[in-house]
Amino acid sequence: MDKNGTRSCALPGYSWIMEALGQTAAAPLESLDHWEDDLLERYPTQDHKFRDYKAEVRPSVKEFYRLNHVNQTLAFVKAKKAEYGALGKREMSVWEAMEFLNTLVDDSDPDTDATQIEHLMQTSEAIRADGHPRWFILTGLMHDLGKVLCLFGEPQWAVVGDTFPVGCRYSDKIVFSEFFAENPGFQVAQFQTENGIYEPGCGFDKVHLSYGHDEYLFGVVKDYLPIEALYMIRYHSFYPWHREGAYSHLANDQDRAMMPWVIEFNKYDLYSKVDERPNVERLRPYYEELIAEFFPAKIRW
Numbered sequence: 001m002d003k004n005g006t007r008s009c010a011l012p013g014y015s016w017i018m019e020a021l022g023q024t025a026a027a028p029l030e031s032l033d034h035w036e037d038d039l040l041e042r043y044p045t046q047d048h049k050f051r052d053y054k055a056e057v058r059p060s061v062k063e064f065y066r067l068n069h070v071n072q073t074l075a076f077v078k079a080k081k082a083e084y085g086a087l088g089k090r091e092m093s094v095w096e097a098m099e100f101l102n103t104l105v106d107d108s109d110p111d112t113d114a115t116q117i118e119h120l121m122q123t124s125e126a127i128r129a130d131g132h133p134r135w136f137i138l139t140g141l142m143h144d145l146g147k148v149l150c151l152f153g154e155p156q157w158a159v160v161g162d163t164f165p166v167g168c169r170y171s172d173k174i175v176f177s178e179f180f181a182e183n184p185g186f187q188v189a190q191f192q193t194e195n196g197i198y199e200p201g202c203g204f205d206k207v208h209l210s211y212g213h214d215e216y217l218f219g220v221v222k223d224y225l226p227i228e229a230l231y232m233i234r235y236h237s238f239y240p241w242h243r244e245g246a247y248s249h250l251a252n253d254q255d256r257a258m259m260p261w262v263i264e265f266n267k268y269d270l271y272s273k274v275d276e277r278p279n280v281e282r283l284r285p286y287y288e289e290l291i292a293e294f295f296p297a298k299i300r301w
């Protein structure tokens with residue numbers, strides 16, 4: 001924690017020491033947002049000429065993916081689901097969670113980067129501007145609150161990153177899939193068949209995805225929001241499925257029915273970053289009322 005009372009998911013000032021020692025920091029990204037910036041590079045909108053994505057990816061982002069792919073094992077995912085699924089960390093209102101997340105300050109330039117609350121509101125305001133239902137707007141506002149995992153001490157690779165199933169073969173559609181060779185699960189023959197430990201068509205609810213802010217927030221909000229919202233929250237980082245079409249052999253009818261909602265949400269998640277910063281205090285009364293429509297005063301985190 002620094003003198004301003006803010007905490008960081010990075011290790012400011014220590015990365016050069018780690019490098020000098022030949023060790024790798026668990027927080028290679030100067031800002032968690034750099035993963036999302038990288039998604040924009042990988043999934044640009046239109047008018048993009050062919051780019052050699054892998055040649056241009058920043059070294060810190062590449063190192064982040066390496067750590068993510070090496071460390072997200074089935075045992076790790078099960079342990080984190082048990083730990084955080086108990087919702088025993090805190091009791092907070094949704095707004096308090098937004099303010100708590102806002103104490104997360106990365107190493108990147110605070111003058112040019114929007115705060116975490118501003119990112120959330122840019123997403124929700126874009127959804128609102130398109131006339132979507134109130135639960136959808138609220139989902140936009142809340143979808144990244146699971147990043148408070150960083151403030152609970154989790155390394156970046158356990159908070160963000162494209163998610164993917166563990167316990168079955170890694171798809172080559174996953175970004176930097178070559179890094180999976182170093183994952184202990186790569187040596188387990190049963191985990192490297194097409195279905196692995198799962199039944200074909202079992203549905204993603206029965207599949208363990210790599211752990212991160214999606215799964216954690218799903219557990220927090222699952223009793224309060226409609227199923228479409230829960231899919232958006234739980235699978236918004238599951239790019240191998242909703243953008244690359246991988247793992248459809250594990251999906252069930254409900255997953256297929258919900259996929260268009262996840263894709264619709266992704267549009268706002270990725271492409272709502274605009275230069276104009278939302279006026280958080282002016283918008284707050286609207287959002288407090290929206291939150292109260294779906295949530296009690298305090299919920300468990």
Ligand SMILES: [Fe+2]
Pocket residue numbers: 143144213236237
């Ligand atoms: Fe996210």
Ligand SMILES: [Fe+2]
Pocket residue numbers: 143144269
């Ligand atoms: Fe997001």
